[in-house]
Amino acid sequence: MRAEGPIPVSLFFTCLADAFSPGVCIATVEVLERFGATVRVPLSQTCCGQPAFNSGNRKEARAMARKFLRSFPDDGYIVTPSGSCAAMVKHGYPVLFRDEPPMLSRARAVGERIHELSQFLVDVLGVTDPKSDFSGKVTYHDSCHLRRGLGVVEAPRKLLRAVPGVEFVEMEESDRCCGFGGVFSVKYPQISCRMTERKVERILATGASYVTSGDLGCLLSIGGLISRVGYPVKPIHLAEILAGGTGRPSSFAADAASGDARPPGTVRGAGGR
Amino acid sequence: MELNANAFGRNARKALHDKTLQEALGRTTGRFLAHRDAAIAAFPEFEATRERASRIKQDALDHLDAYLARFIAEAEQRGAIVHVARDAAQAREIAARIARDEGVTLAVKSKSMASEEISFNEALQGAGVTVVESDLGEFIIQLAGEAPSHIIAPAVHKTREEISRLFERHLGEPRTDSIPELVGMARRHLRAKFLSAGMGVSGGNFLVADTGSVVLVTNEGNGRMGTILPRVHLAVVGIEKIIPRMADLPTFLRLLPRSASGQAISSYVSIVTGTRRAGDPEGPERVHLLLLDCGRSAILEGKYRAILKCVRCAACLNVCPVYQSVGGHAYGWVYSGPIGAVLTPLLVGLPEAGPLPDASTLCGACADVCPVKIPLPDFLLELRSDAREQGWKTPGEIAAMKGYAGVMKRAGLLEAIERIAGVLGQFFTKGKGISGLPYPFSGWTERRDFPAPAARPFRKLWKIKRGVTR
Numbered sequence: 001m002r003a004e005g006p007i008p009v010s011l012f013f014t015c016l017a018d019a020f021s022p023g024v025c026i027a028t029v030e031v032l033e034r035f036g037a038t039v040r041v042p043l044s045q046t047c048c049g050q051p052a053f054n055s056g057n058r059k060e061a062r063a064m065a066r067k068f069l070r071s072f073p074d075d076g077y078i079v080t081p082s083g084s085c086a087a088m089v090k091h092g093y094p095v096l097f098r099d100e101p102p103m104l105s106r107a108r109a110v111g112e113r114i115h116e117l118s119q120f121l122v123d124v125l126g127v128t129d130p131k132s133d134f135s136g137k138v139t140y141h142d143s144c145h146l147r148r149g150l151g152v153v154e155a156p157r158k159l160l161r162a163v164p165g166v167e168f169v170e171m172e173e174s175d176r177c178c179g180f181g182g183v184f185s186v187k188y189p190q191i192s193c194r195m196t197e198r199k200v201e202r203i204l205a206t207g208a209s210y211v212t213s214g215d216l217g218c219l220l221s222i223g224g225l226i227s228r229v230g231y232p233v234k235p236i237h238l239a240e241i242l243a244g245g246t247g248r249p250s251s252f253a254a255d256a257a258s259g260d261a262r263p264p265g266t267v268r269g270a271g272g273r
Numbered sequence: 274m275e276l277n278a279n280a281f282g283r284n285a286r287k288a289l290h291d292k293t294l295q296e297a298l299g300r301t302t303g304r305f306l307a308h309r310d311a312a313i314a315a316f317p318e319f320e321a322t323r324e325r326a327s328r329i330k331q332d333a334l335d336h337l338d339a340y341l342a343r344f345i346a347e348a349e350q351r352g353a354i355v356h357v358a359r360d361a362a363q364a365r366e367i368a369a370r371i372a373r374d375e376g377v378t379l380a381v382k383s384k385s386m387a388s389e390e391i392s393f394n395e396a397l398q399g400a401g402v403t404v405v406e407s408d409l410g411e412f413i414i415q416l417a418g419e420a421p422s423h424i425i426a427p428a429v430h431k432t433r434e435e436i437s438r439l440f441e442r443h444l445g446e447p448r449t450d451s452i453p454e455l456v457g458m459a460r461r462h463l464r465a466k467f468l469s470a471g472m473g474v475s476g477g478n479f480l481v482a483d484t485g486s487v488v489l490v491t492n493e494g495n496g497r498m499g500t501i502l503p504r505v506h507l508a509v510v511g512i513e514k515i516i517p518r519m520a521d522l523p524t525f526l527r528l529l530p531r532s533a534s535g536q537a538i539s540s541y542v543s544i545v546t547g548t549r550r551a552g553d554p555e556g557p558e559r560v561h562l563l564l565l566d567c568g569r570s571a572i573l574e575g576k577y578r579a580i581l582k583c584v585r586c587a588a589c590l591n592v593c594p595v596y597q598s599v600g601g602h603a604y605g606w607v608y609s610g611p612i613g614a615v616l617t618p619l620l621v622g623l624p625e626a627g628p629l630p631d632a633s634t635l636c637g638a639c640a641d642v643c644p645v646k647i648p649l650p651d652f653l654l655e656l657r658s659d660a661r662e663q664g665w666k667t668p669g670e671i672a673a674m675k676g677y678a679g680v681m682k683r684a685g686l687l688e689a690i691e692r693i694a695g696v697l698g699q700f701f702t703k704g705k706g707i708s709g710l711p712y713p714f715s716g717w718t719e720r721r722d723f724p725a726p727a728a729r730p731f732r733k734l735w736k737i738k739r740g741v742t743r
């Protein structure tokens with residue numbers, strides 16, 4: 001463990017997790033605090049702008065990027081439970097501001113600060129034991145943006161393998177796109193679905209009880225198919241496994257989520273338990 | 274070749290329901306990929322070679338005028354006649370004129386994507402010339418009256434049963450399901466053509482500036498017969514295929530077959546340098562080189578220059594999950610997969626190929642395998658942005674994006690919307706997934722559920738628990 005004293009971290013909770021899976025954000029906070037971070041949550045944040053950027057609507061994407069830069073003005077780390085949002089900030093913003101030198105340097109600086117959760121835990125904090133008591137047979141799906149965009153391949157696997165109750169199994173084609181692709185899944189839903197089906201086949205072939213990933217987007221697509229067909233495997237975000245799993249709401253989650261119909265460790269709408 | 278890239282969505286849906294195609298795609302792309310991975314793993318210099326190839330191509334493109342001038346001078350000195358075509362119409366005219374002037378009535382053709390771009394066969398037929406495709410795959414689809422669906426395996430979408438039926442109908446051969454027998458039938462048929470054709474037509478993988486040579490990399494001997502047996506040889510090649518020096522060629526010969534089919538080396542490499550010289554035992558008496566600009570100069574001027582580095586290895590197709598799902602015909606023109614999604618709109622214009630840049634999840638697998646390091650996903654993103662700037666986005670999408678940005682600019686507004694959505698979501702779904710969304714999201718929920726919004730979003734929970742307002 002690297003740090004002496006608390007490490008200030010700003011949480012970028014992502015619009016998707018905020019609206020659909022607050023449990024993922026809660027889990028992220030818990031894990032960060034467990035390893036000595038003081039977590040700040042800038043409440044003016046919204047979306048990184050990826051949907052606009054990826055669909056070629058750069059004017060709107062730039063407005064989002066400006067907003068993001070205003071929401072995270074301080075120094076220090078920004079951590080997010082999403083490989084694709086982190087990649088957007090790191091690689092998308094410099095493209096958006098390539099003709100605006102002052103903004104470009106701000107964009108680059110914020111790109112240096114942002115980390116995806118598993119990357120932050122392993123590469124920055126040097127975590128080797130996630131101190132999670134999750135148990136079950138788990139397989140891991142590489143999100144394209146986490147793996148190819150940020151180059152994060154080993155960190156999530158290392159963490160998963162270090163959880164004593166986790167039996168980790170690699171699926172075939174773990175690095176193959178799940179077909180979500182944001183706007184792609186809306187524009188070409190049939191192709192998207194075909195890709196998701198192939199992914200789910202590979203997941204089922206492992207016999208795992210859980211499929212996890214560092215991106216909620218992938219889990220929406222994978223989980224949506226699992227839920228529709230009722231396959232016996234449960235999608236769960238990596239942060240939730242690291243936080244200690246489902247059905248065991250932490251103190252924070254327990255009071256905060258009281259009144260919320262489901263335990264925090266649940267990807268909403270992705271049932272099939 | 275006929276252009277219908279705008280029908281991508283419709284073509285794709287058809288392809289998804291085509292069982293034969295689906296099987297063939299899985300089989301072939303899987304095999305190419307496995308071979309490629311093994312070949313790259315056994316080639317420790319891959320990264321360094323790739324880097325070098327990328328730099329050589331970049332240099333060639335940065336000084337294309339000079340290298341092209343050199344190529345033309347060297348080729349002419351060795352007896353070749355060089356023609357440069359501005360666009361497809363001019364290229365067809367030149368091709369037809371060459372055939373007429375040379376008194377050709379039968380031409381055998383092999384290995385050329387570029388000629389597909391200009392509808393070469395139709396041009397020659399218009400000049401009274403019969404064109405026979407001589408590569409096995411091309412020969413098959415010519416009999417079927419179809420277009421290629423893969424850069425290096427043009428008939429990947431055909432089963433052996435279909436092929437046997439075609440041979441029965443067009444060549445009068447007996448039905449068989451033995452591949453060697455089918456190959457034998459095609460060979461017998463083609464040999465006769467090679468011997469009687471007045472002109473051999475080829476493409477070209479590389480144009481070597483310092484020797485004026487055209488280089489052909491093939492796995493079938495046909496390409497070689499086509500360049501040697503007929504009296505006249507015509508090569509149809511894009512101007513971007515230039516490499517500066519013969520000394521650069523080995524770099525590409527190492528990369529191309531490994532990336533394409535996973536072979537360490539291709540079966541044949543033909544280097545055609547000018548006409549037959551006195552004392553040469555073989556070779557064409559006349560060599561014509563038809564160099565296609567056809568939009569390439571324009572690409573060279575802009576931000577997409579690097580797309581012209583492409584060596585047409587098809588590695589990006591094989592690895593692309595979208596190509597694997599829908600095959601090559603869905604892309605509606607000569608080039609398919611990620612390279613097609615970028616190159617087609619650049620060559621024919623976004624209005625003619627608007628859907629292609631959107632036909633990708635931006636997963637990045639293509640950029641990982643591209644032997645000349647073309648940033649394909651970045652280019653797809655740029656093209657999507659061009660589409661917005663040039664006014665090719667639908668009013669619906671623009672309105673949606675404006676609405677999205679309007680909401681996301683204000684955290685308070687987002688929170689209010691989330692609250693309403695949360696209440697409605699819980700009310701309608703009872704905490705389960707949503708199984709039917711309205712248009713334009715209805716496709717999403719056809720076979721997948723969508724999560725119901727949380728009753729209390731995280732921002733709310735955080736405020737309650739931590740009492741923080743910032």
Ligand code: SF4
Nearest residue numbers: 583584586587589643
């Ligand atoms: S873009 Fe790259 S991978 Fe695709 S065909 Fe061209 S050279 Fe090969």
